[in-house]
Amino acid sequence: MSQTKIAPRSAVPDSFSGSNPTQTCRETLLTYEPLDAPFGVVVRGIEWRDGPPDPEVVAELTRAMRRHLVLVFRGQPSPSHDRANAFWSGFGPLVMDTPDGQFHYNRFSTEKAVNNVLRNKDGGNLVVAGDEGMVELGWHNDQSHKPQFKKISVLENVRFGAGAVPTAFRDMYTVCELLPAEIKARLGGKQGIFFDPRLPGPDKLPRLCDAMHPVLAAHPDSGRRAVFGSDWTMFRIAGMSEADSKSTIAWLRDFALENAPYYEHFWQEGDICVWDNFGVQHRRNHQEPGVERIMRLHEGVAEG
Numbered sequence: 315m316s317q318t319k320i321a322p323r324s325a326v327p328d329s330f331s332g333s334n335p336t337q338t339c340r341e342t343l344l345t346y347e348p349l350d351a352p353f354g355v356v357v358r359g360i361e362w363r364d365g366p367p368d369p370e371v372v373a374e375l376t377r378a379m380r381r382h383l384v385l386v387f388r389g390q391p392s393p394s395h396d397r398a399n400a401f402w403s404g405f406g407p408l409v410m411d412t413p414d415g416q417f418h419y420n421r422f423s424t425e426k427a428v429n430n431v432l433r434n435k436d437g438g439n440l441v442v443a444g445d446e447g448m449v450e451l452g453w454h455n456d457q458s459h460k461p462q463f464k465k466i467s468v469l470e471n472v473r474f475g476a477g478a479v480p481t482a483f484r485d486m487y488t489v490c491e492l493l494p495a496e497i498k499a500r501l502g503g504k505q506g507i508f509f510d511p512r513l514p515g516p517d518k519l520p521r522l523c524d525a526m527h528p529v530l531a532a533h534p535d536s537g538r539r540a541v542f543g544s545d546w547t548m549f550r551i552a553g554m555s556e557a558d559s560k561s562t563i564a565w566l567r568d569f570a571l572e573n574a575p576y577y578e579h580f581w582q583e584g585d586i587c588v589w590d591n592f593g594v595q596h597r598r599n600h601q602e603p604g605v606e607r608i609m610r611l612h613e614g615v616a617e618g
């Protein structure tokens with residue numbers, strides 16, 4: 315796995331006092347400590363409470379997310395599902411359902427989607443490695459097979475035993491900015507065709523796609539462009555021959571592997587990682603069986 319060497323970013327620049335590397339925001343008293351990595355920052359001082367978060371906290375954490383891409387909340391009590399849902403809903407919905415609250419093809423996916431996923435007693439889902447281990451998860455943006463962009467993802471570590479695999483992140487904004495000009499021009503107006511890989515293919519469940527997104531997509535709030543699409547959900551680039559589409563997707567994958575700033579997160583118990591799911595992709599290796607690795611997905615209303 316290649317790793318681009320880029321110095322860690324300094325802490326969030328606005329309204330801060332204190333000395334490096336940890337900086338405290340005067341207004342919200344949140345503290346920030348950049349990771350020893352190309353991106354990512356540890357945040358302390360969040361108070362979980364009922365109801366939505368303060369607008370100043372949302373604004374500040376949004377700025378921090380734009381700059382650092384991955385926020386690691388560390389050394390804090392675990393929030394109840396209701397409190398976590400209320401807090402993070404202030405940043406946009408965590409599960410991108412259709413207006414009636416149901417994913418169109420949900421009934422086709424519930425059986426397979428729950429592999430290794432258990433309902434937590436107070437809501438949310440737990441992903442448990444257990445006796446079976448877990449298959450490798452390739453680079454992806456969560457829920458990229460759905461029509462709306464999921465802007466943030468929230469994942470909490472409950473247990474990270476010896477031998478548990480880390481979660482890796484990579485910065486696809488920088489990949490987009492490093493693309494050669496002629497590739498950018500060629501892909502500028504192109505749309506990717508996405509399918510949910512857990513569903514029957516279009517031959518068995520006839521449909522044109524589950525979602526279409528620009529290959530070089532602009533974040534709905536910031537406008538910053540990223541190379542978008544998961545290795546296993548973007549099947550084709552519309553408007554290209556099948557051969558062209560295949561070779562272009564393969565080229566983009568190689569380019570991203572070679573150039574993406576990369577960070578591997580070894581979870582500490584209780585860490586809650588919140589990341590920009592639009593411009594940051596994540597993956598993990600195959601998990602050997604018999605290792606304690608329990609993760610909690612804070613997704614608001616869970617699927618299925």
Ligand SMILES: [Fe+2]
Pocket residue numbers: 454455456596
């Ligand atoms: Fe994921």
